[in-house]
Amino acid sequence: MNELEARAALMRAADVGDPIMGRLLDHCGAHDTVTVIQKGIIPEPFATNESREALLQRRLRRWLARLEIADPAADLTAGEQAGARLIIPGDQEWPTQLDQLGHGRPIGIWLSGTADLRFSCLKSVAVVGARAATSYGVHVASEFGVGLSETGWTVVSGGAYGIDGAAHRGALAADSPTVVVLACGVDISYPSGHHNLFAAVRDQGVIVSECPPGVPPTRGRFLIRNRLIAALSRGTVVVEAALRSGALNTAKHALALDRHLAAVPGPVTSDMSVGCHHLLRERKAICVTSPEEMIDLVGALGDDLAPNRRGPILPRDSLSEPTRRVLDAIPTRASLGPAAIAVAAGVDLPTTLSALGSLSAAGFITRTPTGWRLQKPSP
Amino acid sequence: MNELEARAALMRAADVGDPIMGRLLDHCGAHDTVTVIQKGIIPEPFATNESREALLQRRLRRWLARLEIADPAADLTAGEQAGARLIIPGDQEWPTQLDQLGHGRPIGIWLSGTADLRFSCLKSVAVVGARAATSYGVHVASEFGVGLSETGWTVVSGGAYGIDGAAHRGALAADSPTVVVLACGVDISYPSGHHNLFAAVRDQGVIVSECPPGVPPTRGRFLIRNRLIAALSRGTVVVEAALRSGALNTAKHALALDRHLAAVPGPVTSDMSVGCHHLLRERKAICVTSPEEMIDLVGALGDDLAPNRRGPILPRDSLSEPTRRVLDAIPTRASLGPAAIAVAAGVDLPTTLSALGSLSAAGFITRTPTGWRLQKPSP
CATH class of the missing domain: 1.10.10.10 (Winged helix-like DNA-binding domain superfamily/Winged helix DNA-binding domain)
Incomplete structure (x- = not known):
């Protein structure tokens, strides 16, 4: 089993983003991690005390059960047939900013599309927001999609209805690549109403997922997916969000990863701007009213080391x-x-x-x- | 000439807010300041060097020319006939927070209306904004006027068309006093379309001015007036403002006086919210979307000493x-x-x-x- 096959197998075994798998992988490498699971023998540094050992034993049993029915070679073939590719850490196309996720770093990422993920994300902004967007929010999101793209910034989002879709469409309209991060296999159109949008993204940008092809979305996968949207881009802008909104979860990940966070204000009479105003009021997000202001925030090349700016990622490092x-x-x-x-x-x-x-x-x-x-x- | 008459005379002599007059007044008192002007003799501490002495001599000549045609007794009579009263520092009704203006403190203030200025302003918020307000801004301003008033906070504003008027009307609708600070005599309805509004304010609140009755507004007096709006209240909220707007001048005074400053967001597509978003983006203002959030900001009695809050004024001090x-x-x-x-x-x-x-x-x-x-x- 080579590194790629071993990681394909582990992607079937572990839950997405499981940090215990991440620690084991970082310590043993993919091939030996598979062996550890198969033999059920815990490597020395992980058996520090009884409760940790018991936890890891339960995880190993869970992973083994899944590993026994996994067929990584078949996954790779199915992916290939669906026009998708699996990239793993160390590959040319691997976006090294994902390493900042620590043990939560993806085991591998499935991609479908013509654009190079690493280069697309060097200068990228996540544009996220409510599915139940207002016409105001859709207008602003598509303006951001067009404006960011026209100045060479890639729009990253979750491919959902509402703000996400409008941002992707703006990028496509500006003839730019855009990155859709899905919570299901890259071969699945979820939501199905975005089937044509995703086809256009495959032609011009790239669709990204931590799930093997064919895997359906679950609620947990949506939340875990959001950390990828935040981690891939140099900043996140929330265009519209109700007070309880997945976009605020992405915003939280952006802050945790020390990325720039911005929010677009809207009428105080609109429920769909309440989440944005909350971020502004708490001073967690910067007020941004145009793509230009967003670019000013995430910083131009060589210009993002200004001492009063946040964001440790120089594209050079990638x-x-x-x-x-x-x-x-x-x-x-x-x-x-x-x-x-x-x-x-x-x-x-x-x-x-x-x-x-x-x-x-x-x-x-x-x-x-x-x-x-x-x-x-x-x- | 008693203190009141002397100050009435000096209000005719000096430009509103002239800090040189303020320094002289603080040093000599009102009566002796009149004598200094009449005799043209500069008190010792003011003649520190030639250029300062020359500056003061020019001022004294300017003031003397005006003093010679002033008739303070007639001003007081005219004011009384117009139903107005002149208050000066030390009076029961004098709002002591004005002393924070230092040498820019008013020489005296003309009042017209039934409300007690000092008590009205103990818990007060300035609600300011564009004259060319949108229907959105007018709606929000009147909601703030009603909401602040209903919880016992007095609305202070400039009596202009647009945001100011809507805020005052909201306060009146909630049967509360409201404070109008004019840039002309309290007997003048400026703008004239607000004649009825000002009549209602006199019945229920109070109209305030640094100008003697009969004095018309000038552009300079509007800007100087704005510092009074900021100084009287514990915080200022800008509801709508274009990028060049008198409301932003009031906001600047609020910051300079270490008062709370808030801005209401609006659609990024609206020119009338550009000034508010600029204040938010620069982190000069807090994002506020409701009267409750504004009250939370300016702080409840006994609650405004929280270490992360600004605003040194305890109403107790007043x-x-x-x-x-x-x-x-x-x-x-x-x-x-x-x-x-x-x-x-x-x-x-x-x-x-x-x-x-x-x-x-x-x-x-x-x-x-x-x-x-x-x-x-x-x-």
Whole structure:
């Protein structure tokens, strides 16, 4: 069983986001974790006391029961046939900002769509809100979808009716990729009324899920899914939310992950803005009234280290090692050709050319008549 | 010339809110300030250097020219005939929170109306906003006017069209006093369309101005007037404001005076909410969506010392000496009759009875079958 198959198996065994599985995985690796479950032998550092050992034994039994009926090879084949791919930590396309979830980091992620998840999420904003949105909220969400996309920011959301759908549609209308994070398999259209929307996202963006293909959504999976929406993006904006709303759960995850949190105000007479106003009143969220203000908040490249701003993620940190070396070799005030960059970076030419393409797509660098130079940070 | 006449004369001589006049007044008193102007002799501490002396000499000449044509006795008579009264620092009705304006404290204030200004403003909130308000803003302002009044809070505003008028009308509809601060004489209806509104305020509340009767409004007087609105009340809420708006000037004064500042959110598609959202975005104002939230902000009696709250004014500080002694003599958990209170306070019975009436009206104390006891602070 290789790493990919082992993780596919563990995704069937554990509940999504189970931190005990995460700890075991981080300690043993995927292959040995499968062995641990199969043999029921607890690795030394986990048996610190009787109650912890008993807890882990119960988990192992639960996981074993599921593992025995799992068929990871069949999952991978089914995914492939559905046009989906499974990515795991260490893959080129793995968004390294997910590592900030600690032991709650996904075991793997199923993707369906043409866009590269990692690069799409380097500059991304989660636009979330109520399913029972008002026409005001739908209008604002689609304006945010268009406005963020037009300035090179990817819209991440949950693909639900109301605010989510309007934000995705705005991004698609601006001919930009958008990221839909589902609480079910990437091959399932949930809600079914968004079947065509999801088809368009597959063409232009990417659909994301921690569930293997074919797995239906559950309430628990929705809440766990929300942490992925928050973790993938550099900030979350709540467009409309009633006082009890899944969007506020995403907002909580954004705060816990030290991401920027914003809320769009609305009429105080509207129940659908009560959750947003609550976030503002408690000073948990920043008041944002336009896509420009949201971009100002999440920060332009090279500009998001201002001391009074939150958000520890530099997109630079998310780059692979050779890509970062290529980036570091590109001058600020002059242009350099690919060959010179490859020499300066100490990276071979094909890798350099591929890295230049990715860096350009992500807005780090820009092509000039004489080669490549760093993109000026927006003011 | 007595103190009242001297101050009436100085109100004609100086521009409203002139801090140089304020410094001179604080140093010499009103009577001697008139003499200083008439003789043109600068008191010792003011002649610290040549440029300051020259500045003061110019001011003295400006003031003298006006003083020579002033007729304070005629002003007082005219005011009386118009049903107005002039109050000056030290008077029973003087709101001592105005002393926080420092040298910008008014020389005197003209009042027209049945309500007692000092007691009306002990628990008061300024509700301000755009003249060109939307129907949404007018609706919210009148809800705040009614809601604040019904819970015993006085609405202070500027008597303008739009938000101001709606707030005053809400207070009147709730049978409560309301305070209109004008930028012209209290006998002038500006705007004239509010003639009937001002008549109703005189019946039920009080109209306030730093200008002698008959003086028309000017742009400068509007801006200077705004500091009085902020200073009289324990907090200011901006209901609607365009990005350049007089209401934002009042908000600035509220912050400078360390009063609570709140803003009501609205649709991001409305120009009339841009100023409010700006205050929220800059975290200068707290997001407030109902009168209850505003009251929660400005704090209930005895409850406004919570460490994370701003606002140094305890209404207790605004009480006169005998009234405070009466208040201190009233028990928390039991009732006491007026005679016992008078003995405990060391204050004569008529003064005690008058103080009990005022304290009750201001919500400090409550009458029981057996006497008086302290009002429980609202939660």
